[in-house]
Amino acid sequence: MARTDWGIGIVGLGGIANTHLQAYRNAGLKVIGGADIDAERAKAMQDRWQLPFVTTDWRELIDHPEVRIVDITVPHKLAVRLPIVEYAAQRSKALFVQKPLLPCLEGAKQLVEVAERYKAPLMVNQNSVFVPAFLAMERYLRDGTIGTPYYCQIENRAWVDVSGHAWFGKDERWVTSDMAIHHFALVHHWFGEWDSVYALMGRDPSQTGVRGDNWSVVSVRFKNGVQACIINNWAYRGNRPRPHSREEIVIQGDKGCITGDSEDICVVTVDPPARIYPQFQGKWFPDAFANAMCHFIDALEAGRPFWCSGCDNLNAVAIAEAAYISAKERRAVQRAELL
Incomplete structure (x- = not known):
């Protein structure tokens, strides 16, 4: 067929x-x-x-x-x-x-x-798991080019005011549950089962039509030792935005580093010293x-x-859930509390 x-x-x-x-x-x-x-x-x-x-x-x-x-x-x-x-x-x-x-x-x-x-x-x-550039990144993450990964950072920042939208941003949860879920699913796919989450989050009150969080910083520890910092800031008024779908991704390993977004990637290696610019076809959207x-x-x-799969995706949703609990209770949340 x-x-x-x-x-x-x-x-x-x-x-x-x-x-x-x-x-x-x-x-x-x-x-x-x-x-x-x-x-x-x-x-x-x-x-x-x-x-x-x-x-x-x-x-x-x-x-x-x-x-x-x-x-x-x-x-x-x-x-x-x-x-x-x-x-x-x-x-x-x-x-x-x-x-x-x-x-x-x-x-x-x-x-x-x-x-x-x-x-x-x-x-x-x-x-996010199927973005052509991120699939290209994954090859260098998996094949040992950058050695053993130990840190990942994803940053998405822009002014995104959806006050005029009929339902988007009108619930008690927003940027962490709706936007950062892209990144939670991606790091789960790359690094496997997570262990704990600690989060900061808040809301810029000038976005009067948004009820939920419009910025968050979520730290995730994985059972394989990798740590990730996922930043989503939709209340950024500055002159250096990194908007979705061009959020910046950094993956550091003990033998190199991957830096890029959905349109450009650079892989830097230590031995031998090199800069690799992977080629790929297509964009996020x-x-x-x-x-x-x-x-x-x-x-x-x-x-x-x-x-x-639905069952596997509960890991990503659980990271978001843990982030909201962490921000409210000001503590780290363990995966075992939720799954």
């Missing part, structure tokens, strides 16, 4: 769905249609992307005989996502869920438990989205495990 045998139905045709659809078009994947509660938006997206089928009832889309993968892009709220996940899982559909799975660990566990109950494959679209879905389809086709 080919990738095009796996028909995709997208539940939720809001802003991020455009990136999904562009990615799938570029990759030659088969999109059956989409569902959205807003009939005008559904029609507009149908016209823009030439979708064969649209509906305001997501059940009709999931029940479509050609839909084998349900791509869930609706807002990350348990009351919204749980019925969709359960309905699709009961009908043996594969589930591809836009990150974050949910902002809170207990809710995320519920989604995973439902998928497992019905033996439905669930992958979280943690597209939309190529990482295509890579993630293609990875999922290929794994389903071959019957093999896939990255960012």
Whole structure:
């Protein structure tokens, strides 16, 4: 069978769905249609992307005989996502869920438990793991080029005021649960099981339409000895931004260092002394989205495990959960407390 045998139905045709659809078009994947509660938006997206089928009832889309993968892009709220996940899982559909799975660990566990109950494959679209540049970085991380890694830093800073958005930034949790989750999933993928988290976070009150945290600094210790510092600051007014998707990544090892972002990488080695500038094709948007879905389809086709499964992604959600607990209680939080 080919990738095009796996028909995709997208539940939720809001802003991020455009990136999904562009990615799938570029990759030659088969999109059956989409569902959205807003009939005008559904029609507009149908016209823009030439979708064969649209509906305001997501059940009709999931029940479509050609839909084998349900791509869930609706807002990350348990009351919204749980019925969709359960309905699709009961009908043996594969589930591809836009990150974050949910902002809170207990809710995320519920989604995973439902998928497992019905033996439905669930992958979280943690597209950071599939960014072409980050995949290129991973090669040098894994092959010993920089020796044994001991430290990773990721920094994302910019002024991001979403006061005018209908729902983004309106919950009690924001930049750590919604943005830093990209980085938590990435460092978990690279360095494995984490051990403890300590966090600082806060909110710039001048962003009057944002309720949650708009900056955080999260320190993560991994069981293999690596330590990571993940900085997300969406209240930065300065003249040297490092905005998403160009956040800076530094990975230090005892024989070298990787520095880069989603468009440029430099690998510096000690023995022999060298600077390597890896070449790669594609950017975060939309190529990482295509890579993630293609990875999922290929794994389903071959019957093999896939990255960012729902169960595995609980590790990333748990880092976020630990960060909120740490900031509130002013202490380090152990993984064993949550998972």
